Amino acid sequence: MTTHSNIKPDPGKQSGDDRYARQICFAPLGADGQQQLAAGRALVCGCGALGSVIANTLVRAGVGMVRIVDRDFLEMNNLQRQVIFNEKDVTSGLPKAIAAAQNLATVNSQVTIEPVVEDVTYANIDTIAADVDVIVDGTDNFETRMLINDFAVKEARPWIYGGCIGAEGQTMTILPGKTACLGCLMPELPPPGTTPTCDTAGILGPVVNVIASFEAMEAIKILSGNLEATNRQLMIFEMWHNRVRQLDTTKLFKTGTCLTCAKHKFRWLDGNLSSGSAVLCGRNSVQIGAPAGGQVSFPQLAQKLASVGEVTHNRYLLRVTIAEHQLTVFADGRTIVAGTDDISTARTLVAKYIGS
Ligand SMILES: [Zn+2]
Structure with a gap:
């Protein structure tokens, strides 16, 4: 056996x-x-x-x-x-x-x-x-x-x-x-x-x-x-x-109209459309630059974020608190992430909760 x-x-x-x-x-x-x-x-x-x-x-x-x-x-x-x-x-x-x-x-x-x-x-x-x-x-x-x-x-x-x-x-x-x-x-x-x-x-x-x-x-x-x-x-x-x-x-x-593969304009690679990111000195905050694409609708974003944290907004900015971080989103999409001085962490939070 x-x-x-x-x-x-x-x-x-x-x-x-x-x-x-x-x-x-x-x-x-x-x-x-x-x-x-x-x-x-x-x-x-x-x-x-x-x-x-x-x-x-x-x-x-x-x-x-x-x-x-x-x-x-x-x-x-x-x-x-x-x-x-x-x-x-x-x-x-x-x-x-x-x-x-x-x-x-x-x-x-x-x-x-x-x-x-x-x-x-x-x-x-x-x-x-x-x-x-x-x-x-x-x-x-x-x-x-x-x-x-x-x-x-x-x-x-x-x-x-x-x-x-x-x-x-x-x-x-x-x-x-x-x-x-x-x-x-x-x-x-x-x-x-x-x-x-x-x-x-x-x-x-x-x-x-x-x-x-x-x-x-x-x-x-x-x-x-x-x-x-x-x-x-x-x-x-x-x-x-x-x-x-x-x-x-x-x-x-x-169609031959694509800026990238037909016209060989590499806007992202050139850094022209890259969202600038920067640590805000002494504030334990990071600014993530505005992505290309236009204006943020605060009511729409507030509704999307209602389940993930406390959200407030006025006509100039929207603020959401998620655990120890506070994200402040401006009308052009620029976001300040408070509670960190690490750009990667801030970018991750923006990608997760605001989207691009
Ligand atoms: Zn293409």
């Missing part, structure tokens, strides 16, 4: 050679594709819910180098959907990029994992993304996505956009020069405060897994040399309503 304690692992089955057997067995990938994956370099930009699944999938798949960049630290409310983190990571107060790299290093020691604890901006994206073959979107705001889009189009680098809110998500693969870019889809940012964020509209874990898995699959196709297999449509998953939609973006691409 065999008991579990008698089952010894077969050393041969533990070797690195066998690790990717099921993947190599898939004919369109094969041994050649696996070799290309092993030489591939991916940037996972943002390591929250989407980034967790993307980084996890790419590291397990054997992508040679996975760089994980994130500006945030972990909170207990992340664990509901950010699947590579655990309670110990939260109590240890680690930045997400570091915790992700530590946890994934125990999964696949063959992969080089590079954590970067930074806010991606026009000033550093050249360095962070210079040597990667693909950029995969795990961010939580459109300002960073527009910046990635500028960089990717300028440098002819494939990137995969993904975003989720509530039970809905969307994703699009951008092959510069061949497909529509994010600027074709969204010529300007929505006005500040008008888009829901996962802190105001909530988010369900499964939709994140679907979108992130879709993004990771596209990255695997690109890195394994199977560009022709990539998806050429905007995919929209409305999971609560059991709907999947595919929108053809070819027409958008062919």
Whole structure:
């Protein structure tokens, strides 16, 4: 009679050679594709819910180098959907990029994992993304996505956009020069405060897994040399309503009016549209500059924030208190975050609660 304690692992089955057997067995990938994956370099930009699944999938798949960049630290409310983190990571107060790299290093020691604890901006994206073959979107705001889009189009680098809110998500693969870019889809940012964020509209874990898995699959196709297999449509998953939609973006691409991919104006990368941020000296406060896009509607924003903190507003500004932080939003979207002197923390709070 065999008991579990008698089952010894077969050393041969533990070797690195066998690790990717099921993947190599898939004919369109094969041994050649696996070799290309092993030489591939991916940037996972943002390591929250989407980034967790993307980084996890790419590291397990054997992508040679996975760089994980994130500006945030972990909170207990992340664990509901950010699947590579655990309670110990939260109590240890680690930045997400570091915790992700530590946890994934125990999964696949063959992969080089590079954590970067930074806010991606026009000033550093050249360095962070210079040597990667693909950029995969795990961010939580459109300002960073527009910046990635500028960089990717300028440098002819494939990137995969993904975003989720509530039970809905969307994703699009951008092959510069061949497909529509994010600027074709969204010529300007929505006005500040008008888009829901996962802190105001909530988010369900499964939709994140679907979108992130879709993004990771596209990255695997690109890195394994199977560009022709990539998806050429905007995919929209409305999971609560059991709907999947595919929108053809070819027409958008062919209009030739996109400032980014048709006219090669890189407004985000040039820093022209970058929201200036600054620590307000001696006040334990940070100012986050106005995003492009117009005026804030205070009644609309107050309604959105009613469930997260105490909100007051007059015709000049709106103020919301969330735990030890107080956010003061001006009509043009400029926000002063009191209770911190750290720009990344302030930017994270603005992205979470005000949106961009
Ligand atoms: Zn475009």
